[in-house]
Amino acid sequence: MGEFITFLAWFVYFNFCPESMVSILSDFFSGIGFNDFIVAGLVVGSLLGMDWNVLIHARVRFFLLILGAVLVSLLGAALS
Numbered sequence: 902m903g904e905f906i907t908f909l910a911w912f913v914y915f916n917f918c919p920e921s922m923v924s925i926l927s928d929f930f931s932g933i934g935f936n937d938f939i940v941a942g943l944v945v946g947s948l949l950g951m952d953w954n955v956l957i958h959a960r961v962r963f964f965l966l967i968l969g970a971v972l973v974s975l976l977g978a979a980l981s
Contacts, residue, residue, distance in 0.1 A: 906930075909926060913926065
């Protein structure tokens with residue numbers, strides 16, 4: 902992924918791509934949330950790469966963690 906970004910930066914620096922493409926690229930990497938896209942991809946890829954039996958055995962712990970986070974966030978929203 903880093904090579905692709907470097908390649909795009911090189912094209913922009915040496916004016917090999919049109920200004921409309923530069924605008925699209927700058928919006929994608931800054932305004933739309935490129936970091937959020939990468940983090941979501943890493944999380945989903947990690948979950949899909951795990952052994953299915955491990956996920957089945959850990960589902961109760963995940964559920965309790967998610968339920969606790971939701972309850973704490975609701976409590977925080979109610980108190981503020």
